[in-house]
Amino acid sequence: MTCEDPTRSSSRSRVHVPKTGLALDTQPQPFAGYTVRDATSEDIPAMIRLERQSPEAAHWSEPQYAAAFDEERGSHRLVLVVEHVKHADEKPQAMGFLVANYIGPDWELENVVVAPETRGKGIGTRLMRELFERAKQANGVLVHLEVRESNQAARALYEKLEFRESGRRKSYYSNPLEDAVLYTRRLP
Numbered sequence: 772m773t774c775e776d777p778t779r780s781s782s783r784s785r786v787h788v789p790k791t792g793l794a795l796d797t798q799p800q801p802f803a804g805y806t807v808r809d810a811t812s813e814d815i816p817a818m819i820r821l822e823r824q825s826p827e828a829a830h831w832s833e834p835q836y837a838a839a840f841d842e843e844r845g846s847h848r849l850v851l852v853v854e855h856v857k858h859a860d861e862k863p864q865a866m867g868f869l870v871a872n873y874i875g876p877d878w879e880l881e882n883v884v885v886a887p888e889t890r891g892k893g894i895g896t897r898l899m900r901e902l903f904e905r906a907k908q909a910n911g912v913l914v915h916l917e918v919r920e921s922n923q924a925a926r927a928l929y930e931k932l933e934f935r936e937s938g939r940r941k942s943y944y945s946n947p948l949e950d951a952v953l954y955t956r957r958l959p
């Protein structure tokens with residue numbers, strides 16, 4: 772669930788999330804100096820750093836992120852990171868990430884975060900489109916998410932990507948108390 776504690780989500784069955792292989796869409800995808808790739812547990816510090824810069828994002832602890840990568844303990848998540856390379860001799864910098872949970876045959880977007888200084892360049896869109904592609908390859912049917920009512924940037928992103936409002940949870944978020952808006956999108 773977007774902006775949510777991962778312990779509230781449940782995994783019902785195993786899924787193979789395509790990571791590498793034949794399909795072009797599962798390879799690291801460069802776009803305008805940025806690359807989307809599968810995250811590893813080594814990306815956790817960068818993900819936490821990004822998330823802490825974004826009050827609207829879901830806030831997880833380090834062990835919760837570690838659990839997201841722990842397939843042996845039943846995590847069926849897709850975790851993507853966007854990197855930017857300024858110069859060939861520099862280490863790539865993580866500028867955004869996405870976490871989605873498989874609850875077969877549907878997917879729940881749990882978090883999507885872009886570094887404040889690189890927002891508005893299409894990175895959030897690129898991460899979401901990669902999720903759609905991977906979910907489709909894993910025979911996914913729907914993507915669900917929930918978001919704070921006041922999170923206009925995220926809601927505009929979801930609506931642009933053809934998510935439809937599917938419900939509300941009254942006073943779901945605290946600090947400040949606010950409704951969650953639920954969105955669903957059918958995979959093509």
Ligand SMILES: CC(C)(COP(=O)(O)OP(=O)(O)OC[C@H]1O[C@@H](n2cnc3c(N)ncnc32)[C@H](O)[C@@H]1OP(=O)(O)O)[C@@H](O)C(=O)NCCC(=O)NCCS
Pocket residue numbers: 773774825827828829881882883884885886889890891892893894895896897918922923924925927928929931
């Ligand atoms: C939501 C978020 C991921 C969007 O990332 P982004 O890279 O800036 O998004 P994009 O550049 O791909 O924008 C796609 C569309 O989203 C909408 N959008 C993005 N930022 C917006 C803003 N500040 N206000 C209104 N609409 C916005 C626009 O419709 C935009 O399309 P356009 O550029 O054609 O107008 C980013 O703002 C963010 O990290 N927010 C903090 C964390 C968060 O709220 N996560 C979601 C809930 S957990």
